[in-house]
Amino acid sequence: MQELIIINFEEIYLKGANQKFFSNKLRENLKHKLQALKDLLHFSHVHGGSLFIELKRSIKREEWKKIESILKNTPGISQFYLARISATDMESIIKTAMDMAEEKIHQVKSFRVTAKRLKKNLPYTSLDLARQIGAAIVNRYGTKVDLTHPEWNLHIKVRPGMALLYDRVEEGAGGLPAGTAGRAVALLSGGIDSPVAARMMMNRGLELVALHFHSVPKTSPQSIEKVKKLARILAQSQGKIKLYLIPVLEIQENIARHNDSKLRLVLLRRLMLKIAEQIAQNEKAKAIVTGDSLGQVASQTLENLIAIGNATSMPVLRPLIGMDKKFIIQYARKTGTYDISILPHDDACSLFTPQNPETKAHLAYVLSQCNKIDTAKLIRNAIEASELLNIDPFSSALL
Ligand code: ATP
Ligand code: MG
Secondary structure (H helix, E strand, C coil): CCEEEEEECHHHHCCHHHHHHHHHHHHHHHHHHCHHHCCCEEEEEEECCEEEEEECCCCCHHHHHHHHHHHHCCCCEEEEEEEEEECCCHHHHHHHHHHHHHHHHHHCCEEEEEEEECCCCCCCCHHHHHHHHHHHHHHHHCCEECCCCCCEEEEEEEECCEEEEECCCEEEEECECCCCCEEEEEECCCCCHHHHHHHHHHHECEEEEEEEEECCCCCCHHHHHHHHHHHHHHHHHHCCEEEEEEECHHHHHHHHHHCCHHHHHHHHHHHHHHHHHHHHHHCCCCCEECCCCCCCCHHHCHHHHHHHHCCCCCCEECCCCCCCHHHHHHHHHHHCCHHHHCCCCCCHHHCCCCCCCCCCCCHHHHHHHHCCCCHHHHHHHHHHCCEEEEECCCCCCCC
16 A cells, blocks of 8 residues: 655745745755654655655554644645555546545445546546445445535545545644744743744744743743743744743843833843844844733833834844734644643743833933943843753654
């Protein structure tokens, strides 16, 4: 029995002349993620909007489960399925269809056959194919045909040179392959929002480098473990991810000593952006991604976003800016970060927070406060003391 994995990528298919760039990147990302199964898989060429992965031997159920979960979580894939291959003559197709029926039909009360020919120069029509196979199944097993709500739908797609038979189409993550839109740094706190923002931008083709600011020993090492777990989930989509752990306690202490206490959060955030900008330059990244959502907390009023955003000339991408918390939580649940995000953690930003933080910062006043601390030195120290982790959940043989 010969099988094939077919991966469809509608959005890439729309990219016309650039299609090859997008499909090559998707193939490269998948090769990395599926490296533990490289003895089983052969990545072949792109055929009319689909990427084919041939199986060199028959696949075990656990192997397909593993592949399925990787494909579902890979940006750039709209749909995928596992198909059996047959020759295109009617007799061979019927034989393969009957083999599949023998395995599946006992578990269902109704079925249908859906046939499609991509090339029309064949001695039978799609309808002939569906009718003959349907009749053969009814004759042998007596199972009822139901064209509208079948419990089992056997699809047959006749392509040039081969027919594909399959009965389950899985939905992928959609979007564009990670890395096709360039690189950005993503500010990753332990909260709900920032992993969602990162995942969304990854799904639009960005390759992300994650940055986390901590105040160890004033914040707990568990908070860092939590961020590592979040980064690992993001790496499962992207393939791998770099995570910078950057200490900001010295910055916070300086701000607490020298600045207007109402502005502590705004000033810390400005320095976070400045550090992010420098790391972005080193990493050849062109933008900064944050999980800001307008009005959600004190640092996210329009005035404060302006006073903070002014710290960098790099574009700050805030995909959640207009989104309700309810929607963000749904997305976090779907992409697997929610359960980790809601674990308790202490946050660098809530240290030294005054009773009444400024909610309407004035840029001119903020800038005058910035001059009271040696920002260049503090930024340099933080970057020098930062730690870099390379997180790659696929590097070792996991299967
Ligand atoms: P989140 O749920 O992502 O923590 P939030 O609603 O709590 O967001 P803030 O705490 O104001 O909002 O943070 C806004 C954004 O600033 C975060 O989404 C994140 O991108 C960035 N950020 C905040 N704190 C940190 C941190 N300690 N390390 C890295 N980025 C951070
Ligand atoms: Mg937060």
